[in-house]
Amino acid sequence: MRNIWILTSINIKRHIIVVFLSLFCAAILCVILYFTGIMVVEKTTALVSVGVLDYDKSPLSEDMKRYLTQKLDYRLLENYTYDQLSMELIDKKLSIIIEIPSDFYSRTLAGNKPEVVVTSLQDYENSAFVQAYINSYLGSIRLLAAGAEGDPAVFDRMLMDYQKNDITISKNRAAEFDETEMRQKSGFINSIGFFLMVVFIISYALANLLDEDRLSGVFRRVQLTPVKPAQYLIGSGIFGAVLCGGQIIIFNLYIKWNDLNIGLPIPLVVLLMSLFSLFTICLSMTVALATKSKNAILSVIIGFSTVGCILGGAYFPIDMAPKTLQNLGRIMPQYWFMDAIRRLQEDNTAVIYPNIIILCLFIILTFLAGAVIFAQDYKKS
Amino acid sequence: MLRIIKKVEITTKIRKVWFLMDNPMDKDKPFLYFITKTAAALSSIVMFLSAEAGITVAVIAALSFICVFMLELLLEQTKVRLMGLRITLILSLLACFFLGIIELFPLFIVLLVHLLDITVEERMFYLFLGFGLFLAFILYPPSLLSSVITVLLIVLLLYGRYLLASLKRLGELNDQHKDTIKELGDKLNDVKRLTKTLKYTTSAEERNRIAARIHDQVGHGISGSIILLEAALLVMKDDQQKAAQSIQKAIANLRTGVDEIRTALREERVEHYLIGINDIKALLEEFKINYNKSVELKTSGDLDRISLEVWTCIHDNLKECLTNTLKHSAASRFHLSIDVFQKIIKVEYKDNGTNQEEFVKGLGLEAMEERTVNAKGRCFFRKDEQGFTVTNIFTY
Structure with a gap:
C-alpha cells in the first residue's frame, strides 16, 4: 500500500503538467457549460x-x-x-x-x-x-x-x-419554458458531451505516461526494486483516477456553487462521470500495454473517442440516425452514459440501473483485457 | 521408493502441463475460442433484437458473457486453468439456459465445443461433438438465422483448430530441423578444429622428423670431424703426417655429411608441380563447398613440365574465372582442364553459365590476358550456348 502511495505521489510530481492540463480541462468544461447554454437559448428564442x-x-x-x-x-x-x-x-x-x-x-x-x-x-x-x-x-x-x-x-x-382599424392578435407560446432553466440544462448536456471527449485526453496522457516509462526503462528499473509490477500499475491507475477525479469535482462544484438547475441530482452525475472515467483509465492502461508505439496509442484512443462519441450521441442525439447506426452505438459505453444523463434530465425518477450495470461491465471488461495482456507480458519477461 | 516414483510422476505431469502451455497450439487456442465465443455473444444481441427482446438486456447479457470469457483468458495464465475453465464454461452454459437458449443457441454450441475440447480426448472429440450437435439441434431446434450463425461459427472454429494443429505440427518439425542444423553445425566446427589440429600436428611431426634425420646423419659426422680436427691440432707439432691423416679423415667425413644433407633435402623436397596442382585442387574444392557448385578437374600429360611461373598464372586466372562465374554466369558447373603436350600447355576454364548478355572485356579479363602474356602464353575468350570459356595456351 505504501509503495502504491509513493508511486502515485511520484507520478503527480513527475507529471505536474498533466495535472494542470486536467484542471484546465475542468475549467474548459465549466466555460462550455456557461456559454453553450446561452447559445442554445439565443438560438431557440x-x-x-x-x-x-x-x-x-x-x-x-x-x-x-x-x-x-x-x-x-x-x-x-x-x-x-x-x-x-x-x-x-x-x-x-x-x-x-x-x-x-x-x-x-x-x-x-x-x-x-x-x-x-x-x-x-x-x-x-x-x-x-x-x-x-x-x-x-x-x-x-x-x-x-x-x-x-x-x-x-x-x-x-x-x-x-x-x-x-387594427385587429389585436393574441399570441400564446406553444410551450412555456423557463429561459434560465433551459440555458442551464442545455449547457449541462452540451458540456457533458464534451466531458466524454476531454476525459479521453486524460486517458491519452496516462497511456503515454506508461509508454514513456516502458521506453525509458523506468518500468524495468521499478521491477528491480521491491515494488511489484502490479503495484506500479495500480499506482499509475490511481494517478489517472486523481486526474479524472479532480476534473469531476471541479465541474460538479461549479454546478453546485452556482446552484445550476441541470435537471438531475449531482450525486448521480458524479457517479456516472466516475464510472466513465474508470472505464477510460482501464482502457488507457490496456492500450498502453497492448500497443508498441505512441502513434498507435494516439490512433486507438482518439479513434475510439471520436467514433464512440459520435455513435454514442455525445455531440448530438442519434435518434434521427438510421436504426443500424443506432444499434451500433449501443455497443459503445458513451451511448449508455449519455442515455442515462438524457433520461434523468427528462425524468428524475427514471431507472438507470441497467446503464450503470453496463458501464460497470465495460470497466470490468477493459480491466480484464489489461490484466490478460499484462499477465502474458509478465510471463514472457 | 513409491514416494520417489510418485514425485517423479508429479514432476513429469507439471512439466507436461507447462510444455503444453508453451507450445503454439495451446497458447493460441484460448484466443481462438475467445474470439469465437465473443462473436457468438455479439450475435446473440442480433438474436435478442429479432426476438423483439429489450436491447438493454441483450447488451448486458453479451457484455457479461464477454467479461467471463476474458476471465477465462486470464485463468489460462494460472495453474488452475483447467478447473477454472470447466467451472466458467458450465456456469456460462447454465446462464444460456436461464437467459433463453433459443436466442443464445450459437453461443451455447460454441461453449459446448469448448467444454468438449478440454474434457474429451482428441481422438474422441469429433465423435462427441457430432453427437452433442445432433442432440442440441433436436432438443432445441433453432431459427434459420440462428442455425446459419451457428454453422458458420462452428465451421470457422473447427477450421481454426485445424490450422492451429497444422501450426503445431510445423512448429515441431521446425524445432527438429533446428536441432539437426545445430547438430550439423557443431559437427562442422569439430571437423574444422580437427583439421586445424591435424595441420599443426603434421607440420610439427615433419619438423621433428627432419631434425632427427639431420641429427642422426649429419650430427655424428660433424662431431667426429671436430674430434679429428682437435686431435690433428694436438699432434701437429710432433707428428705432422698423423695430423694430416686426421685432417684428411675429417675432410672426408664433412664431405660425406654435406652429401647426406643434399640427399636428404632432395628427398624431402616436394616436386613443384605437386604444389601447383594441389593448390588448384584446394581452390576448386573450396569453391565447391562454399557456393555449392559442381566442379571438375582434368589433367593429361606430364605436369612436371609446367614451370612455377605458369602454375602461378593458372592459379590467378582460375581465381578470376571462379569469381566471374559467381558474379556473371549463374552457372551450376565449372570445368578446368590442363593438358600438357609436346610443345605447348593448354589450360581451359569453362562454366555452363546461362547469362544471355553479351560479355564485355572488363578489368578482370584484361588482367588475365596480361598475366598470360607475361607467362609467355596467349589468352582466348569464347561465349556460346554451352557457357563461357577461357583458354590459355603456353609454350615451353
Missing part, C-alpha cells in the same frame, strides 16, 4: 429572419411588410440584392426569401391574385407558414380591392382605414 425583395414599393407592399414584422414577429432583411440574400440563405442565416412582384399593387387592385414568390432551402416548415400568412393577408386585401372596384384612391383610403 431568436426571431425568424426573412429576406424581402420589394420590386413594387407600393403602399400595399409596405403594409404587407408591416404585417409580417409587427403582427407575426419576423425579422425582415431589406435593401439587399437577390444574390446577397441567396448567400445568406445558403449560409442558413435566413429562413426564406420573399419576392414581391412589381405588379403586386395593380394586380391586387384589379382583383387578381399577385405572384408572391417564397424561396426556401431547408426551413420548409417556416416557408409553409409564411405562405399561409401571405395568402390570408391577400385574401383580406382582395376584399378591399373588390370594395374599391378598381379605383386606386378609394382603395388607398380603404387600406388606411383598414390599418387604423
Whole structure:
C-alpha cells in the first residue's frame, strides 16, 4: 500500500503538467457549460429572419411588410440584392426569401391574385407558414380591392382605414419554458458531451505516461526494486483516477456553487462521470500495454473517442440516425452514459440501473483485457 | 521408493502441463475460442433484437458473457486453468439456459465445443461433438438465422483448430530441423578444429622428423670431424703426417655429411608441380563447398613440365574465372582442364553459365590476358550456348 502511495505521489510530481492540463480541462468544461447554454437559448428564442425583395414599393407592399414584422414577429432583411440574400440563405442565416412582384399593387387592385414568390432551402416548415400568412393577408386585401372596384384612391383610403382599424392578435407560446432553466440544462448536456471527449485526453496522457516509462526503462528499473509490477500499475491507475477525479469535482462544484438547475441530482452525475472515467483509465492502461508505439496509442484512443462519441450521441442525439447506426452505438459505453444523463434530465425518477450495470461491465471488461495482456507480458519477461 | 516414483510422476505431469502451455497450439487456442465465443455473444444481441427482446438486456447479457470469457483468458495464465475453465464454461452454459437458449443457441454450441475440447480426448472429440450437435439441434431446434450463425461459427472454429494443429505440427518439425542444423553445425566446427589440429600436428611431426634425420646423419659426422680436427691440432707439432691423416679423415667425413644433407633435402623436397596442382585442387574444392557448385578437374600429360611461373598464372586466372562465374554466369558447373603436350600447355576454364548478355572485356579479363602474356602464353575468350570459356595456351 505504501509503495502504491509513493508511486502515485511520484507520478503527480513527475507529471505536474498533466495535472494542470486536467484542471484546465475542468475549467474548459465549466466555460462550455456557461456559454453553450446561452447559445442554445439565443438560438431557440431568436426571431425568424426573412429576406424581402420589394420590386413594387407600393403602399400595399409596405403594409404587407408591416404585417409580417409587427403582427407575426419576423425579422425582415431589406435593401439587399437577390444574390446577397441567396448567400445568406445558403449560409442558413435566413429562413426564406420573399419576392414581391412589381405588379403586386395593380394586380391586387384589379382583383387578381399577385405572384408572391417564397424561396426556401431547408426551413420548409417556416416557408409553409409564411405562405399561409401571405395568402390570408391577400385574401383580406382582395376584399378591399373588390370594395374599391378598381379605383386606386378609394382603395388607398380603404387600406388606411383598414390599418387604423387594427385587429389585436393574441399570441400564446406553444410551450412555456423557463429561459434560465433551459440555458442551464442545455449547457449541462452540451458540456457533458464534451466531458466524454476531454476525459479521453486524460486517458491519452496516462497511456503515454506508461509508454514513456516502458521506453525509458523506468518500468524495468521499478521491477528491480521491491515494488511489484502490479503495484506500479495500480499506482499509475490511481494517478489517472486523481486526474479524472479532480476534473469531476471541479465541474460538479461549479454546478453546485452556482446552484445550476441541470435537471438531475449531482450525486448521480458524479457517479456516472466516475464510472466513465474508470472505464477510460482501464482502457488507457490496456492500450498502453497492448500497443508498441505512441502513434498507435494516439490512433486507438482518439479513434475510439471520436467514433464512440459520435455513435454514442455525445455531440448530438442519434435518434434521427438510421436504426443500424443506432444499434451500433449501443455497443459503445458513451451511448449508455449519455442515455442515462438524457433520461434523468427528462425524468428524475427514471431507472438507470441497467446503464450503470453496463458501464460497470465495460470497466470490468477493459480491466480484464489489461490484466490478460499484462499477465502474458509478465510471463514472457 | 513409491514416494520417489510418485514425485517423479508429479514432476513429469507439471512439466507436461507447462510444455503444453508453451507450445503454439495451446497458447493460441484460448484466443481462438475467445474470439469465437465473443462473436457468438455479439450475435446473440442480433438474436435478442429479432426476438423483439429489450436491447438493454441483450447488451448486458453479451457484455457479461464477454467479461467471463476474458476471465477465462486470464485463468489460462494460472495453474488452475483447467478447473477454472470447466467451472466458467458450465456456469456460462447454465446462464444460456436461464437467459433463453433459443436466442443464445450459437453461443451455447460454441461453449459446448469448448467444454468438449478440454474434457474429451482428441481422438474422441469429433465423435462427441457430432453427437452433442445432433442432440442440441433436436432438443432445441433453432431459427434459420440462428442455425446459419451457428454453422458458420462452428465451421470457422473447427477450421481454426485445424490450422492451429497444422501450426503445431510445423512448429515441431521446425524445432527438429533446428536441432539437426545445430547438430550439423557443431559437427562442422569439430571437423574444422580437427583439421586445424591435424595441420599443426603434421607440420610439427615433419619438423621433428627432419631434425632427427639431420641429427642422426649429419650430427655424428660433424662431431667426429671436430674430434679429428682437435686431435690433428694436438699432434701437429710432433707428428705432422698423423695430423694430416686426421685432417684428411675429417675432410672426408664433412664431405660425406654435406652429401647426406643434399640427399636428404632432395628427398624431402616436394616436386613443384605437386604444389601447383594441389593448390588448384584446394581452390576448386573450396569453391565447391562454399557456393555449392559442381566442379571438375582434368589433367593429361606430364605436369612436371609446367614451370612455377605458369602454375602461378593458372592459379590467378582460375581465381578470376571462379569469381566471374559467381558474379556473371549463374552457372551450376565449372570445368578446368590442363593438358600438357609436346610443345605447348593448354589450360581451359569453362562454366555452363546461362547469362544471355553479351560479355564485355572488363578489368578482370584484361588482367588475365596480361598475366598470360607475361607467362609467355596467349589468352582466348569464347561465349556460346554451352557457357563461357577461357583458354590459355603456353609454350615451353
